[in-house]
Amino acid sequence: MSGVPAPVVFVVDDVVAKPGQGLAFLDAYLTRYAPGARARGMTLVHRLVSPAYWLPDRSNRLLFVWTVPGAAGAWGMKHAGRQDAALAAWWHEEAPRWIETRARSILAEAADLAKLADV
Secondary structure: OOOOOOOOEEEEEEEEOOOHHHHHHHHHHOOOOOOOHHOOEEEEEEEEEEEOOOOOOOEEEEEEEEEEEHHHHHHHHHHHOOOHHHHHHHHHHHHOOOEEEEEEEEOOOOHHHHHOHHH
8 A cells, every 4th residue: 555645543632721721731732742742743733722712710621633644653653652751741740730631532534444444
């Protein structure tokens, strides 16, 4: 399958910021987390905020949608992340000052699932 681009895999970070901390978390995420994610082969395609207004005294939900190329990109990103002490420090020591909850989903288009399973 040389020359055929791998199906896109989406990596979604879903974060609920502490009240009034949405913008501060966005800035920290883009400054502290995003460069390492790019180095792990991830491409940031969306930075979504709900509601569409920075809440000064309530929580904003932030969705960061990244892409990686195919199953190999997803496994490579995960493996590199497990080896990175700075990444663990970010999520366990730095980020908690701004966030209430976080979840990560790894998704693909339904039509691409058979191609992604053929590894």
